[in-house]
Amino acid sequence: MQITAVEGLGAEITDVDIKSLSDAEFNAIRDAFAEHGVIFFRGQDTREEDHIAFAERFGDINVNRFFAAHPNYPQIALVAKEPDQKDNIGGGWHTDHSYDHEPALGSVLVARELPESGGDTMFASMYKAYENLPSDLKEKIEGRTAIHSGKHIFGEGPDSYYNTSDAGTHDEGTQRIGNASVAEALTDPEHPIVIEHPLSGKKALYVNPAFTREIVGLEKSESDELLAELYAHVFKGHDFHHRFKWEPGSIAMWDNRSTWHWALNDYQGQRRIMHRITIEGCALDA
Numbered sequence: 664m665q666i667t668a669v670e671g672l673g674a675e676i677t678d679v680d681i682k683s684l685s686d687a688e689f690n691a692i693r694d695a696f697a698e699h700g701v702i703f704f705r706g707q708d709t710r711e712e713d714h715i716a717f718a719e720r721f722g723d724i725n726v727n728r729f730f731a732a733h734p735n736y737p738q739i740a741l742v743a744k745e746p747d748q749k750d751n752i753g754g755g756w757h758t759d760h761s762y763d764h765e766p767a768l769g770s771v772l773v774a775r776e777l778p779e780s781g782g783d784t785m786f787a788s789m790y791k792a793y794e795n796l797p798s799d800l801k802e803k804i805e806g807r808t809a810i811h812s813g814k815h816i817f818g819e820g821p822d823s824y825y826n827t828s829d830a831g832t833h834d835e836g837t838q839r840i841g842n843a844s845v846a847e848a849l850t851d852p853e854h855p856i857v858i859e860h861p862l863s864g865k866k867a868l869y870v871n872p873a874f875t876r877e878i879v880g881l882e883k884s885e886s887d888e889l890l891a892e893l894y895a896h897v898f899k900g901h902d903f904h905h906r907f908k909w910e911p912g913s914i915a916m917w918d919n920r921s922t923w924h925w926a927l928n929d930y931q932g933q934r935r936i937m938h939r940i941t942i943e944g945c946a947l948d949a
């Protein structure tokens with residue numbers, strides 16, 4: 664097995680079969696995941712059972728409350744886009760599950776059916792985003808917390824931000840996944856803006872354009888302005904972005920606490936089917 668850092672962030676893990684990992688190999692993979700934020704595998708020949716078994720080595724599975732489940736494996740969420748669908752899931756920079764009090768650790772995404780071209784996924788490092796933040800911005804967020812919510816996306820409101828890319832396309836309310844009452848019943852958590860990562864101990868910037876609503880203790884306008892500055896810093900941080908091109912047999916596993924991702928929606932009229940398993944996480948501290 665070989666672990667090789669890739670451009671921007673992440674590591675590619677080669678000469679390995681995720682179906683038959685020794686404990687030593689698994690431990691090295693978990694360390695690489697904590698260190699790099701996202702890990703990539705190629706050419707993996709897996710069935711649903713293999714996907715589940717691999718994910719379970721990292722922790723308990725979080726059964727998704729808002730995405731359609733695989734008909735035979737409820738642990739697997741379908742991240743699917745049909746040829747006649749215009750919007751996709753995750754079509755703007757975000758991290759998953761920050762609307763939970765104990766945000767999920769991350770997800771293992773397996774490519775099952777890919778468009779002829781397009782459908783890449785972008786990743787951004789929140790470790791590097793924090794490290795590279797200008798010192799005045801670091802000072803402005805020092806010790807602060809923010810409120811996160813999923814209600815405006817998964818809840819009953821008329822608007823949906825989830826499918827908004829930072830390029831500015833916005834289809835109102837077209838990607839309702841259902842279960843709005845579950846979303847409405849969630850209480851909105853407050854997380855530190857800079858977290859100490861639970862696995863690596865490194866500092867990571869923990870706000871995101873999809874789910875972070877406001878910075879605690881600031882006027883709404885000041886909060887919006889500061890969040891916009893932080894997001895702009897990540898949007899233009901191309902040296903800490905990675906663009907992952909999917910192939911049959913590709914797997915990506917990202918850490919929700921130290922990365923953002925963005926599923927590019929540039930394959931209209933084609934089908935893209937991904938299987939996602941999400942792993943439970945923990946409360947986040949500064």
Ligand SMILES: O=C(O)CCC(=O)C(=O)O
Nearest residue numbers: 742752753759784926939
């Ligand atoms: O389809 C992808 O590449 C990722 C979609 C997404 O945002 C997710 O599964 O959380």
Ligand SMILES: [Fe+2]
Nearest residue numbers: 753758759924
């Ligand atoms: Fe996502």
